[in-house]
Amino acid sequence: MQTLTNRAKIVERKPMSMGERMYLPAIFKGMWITFKHIFRKKATINYPEQKRPFSPVFRGLHVLNRDAEGRENCTACGLCAVACPAEAITMEAAERKPGEEHLYREEKYAAKYEINMLRCIFCGLCEEACPKDAIYLSETFAPANYQRQGFIYGKDDLLIPNPVTEPEAYQKALGGRVVKEMTH
Numbered sequence: 001m002q003t004l005t006n007r008a009k010i011v012e013r014k015p016m017s018m019g020e021r022m023y024l025p026a027i028f029k030g031m032w033i034t035f036k037h038i039f040r041k042k043a044t045i046n047y048p049e050q051k052r053p054f055s056p057v058f059r060g061l062h063v064l065n066r067d068a069e070g071r072e073n074c075t076a077c078g079l080c081a082v083a084c085p086a087e088a089i090t091m092e093a094a095e096r097k098p099g100e101e102h103l104y105r106e107e108k109y110a111a112k113y114e115i116n117m118l119r120c121i122f123c124g125l126c127e128e129a130c131p132k133d134a135i136y137l138s139e140t141f142a143p144a145n146y147q148r149q150g151f152i153y154g155k156d157d158l159l160i161p162n163p164v165t166e167p168e169a170y171q172k173a174l175g176g177r178v179v180k181e182m183t184h
């Protein structure tokens with residue numbers, strides 16, 4: 001037989017012994033390996049009942065923030081959209097009308113704010129670019145969906161619960177995050 005190198009080795013194929021032909025030793029060996037793992041520490045957890053702590057630098061689903069009075073922080077300045085390398089953010093600005101001071105903190109607000117989670121790479125640049133502490137990446141995943149349209153998150157999906165009317169839901173959404181006091 002012609003070979004490309006001199007490292008070729010002819011392997012002898014021995015006929016199987018009686019024990020090997022019964023497969024029993026191999027079955028018992030496999031069962032022994034399984035049995036040993038019963039007493040070992042499990043590598044898995046019962047998700048979602050149990051959850052592992054996230055890394056301190058974990059960046060998950062976006063949250064649009066409100067101030068302590070429940071007003072939306074976002075002024076639709078567009079800096080997050082400009083900073084986004086994936087062009088995942090779109091918004092439409094609107095002017096606050098008299099009587100809406102309890103809804104929006106500044107004279108301008110985002111009437112429409114959308115993030116395409118299929119484009120997003122969760123880099124966190126939008127959070128860093130925002131001068132109003134209006135957006136941050138939480139410790140939550142974007143849930144699975146069968147439709148692409150389901151991954152376009154609008155304001156209703158992104159806005160944090162109102163701390164005045166829903167304090168418990170607000171605290172839950174906040175997680176371990178420290179709220180910054182805005183002075184401007």
Ligand code: SF4
Nearest residue numbers: 084120121123124126
């Ligand atoms: S996390 Fe990054 S990719 Fe996602 S919306 Fe923000 S800036 Fe864009």
Ligand code: SF4
Nearest residue numbers: 074075077078080130
């Ligand atoms: S989230 Fe922040 S950066 Fe983006 S439009 Fe609103 S205020 Fe501007």
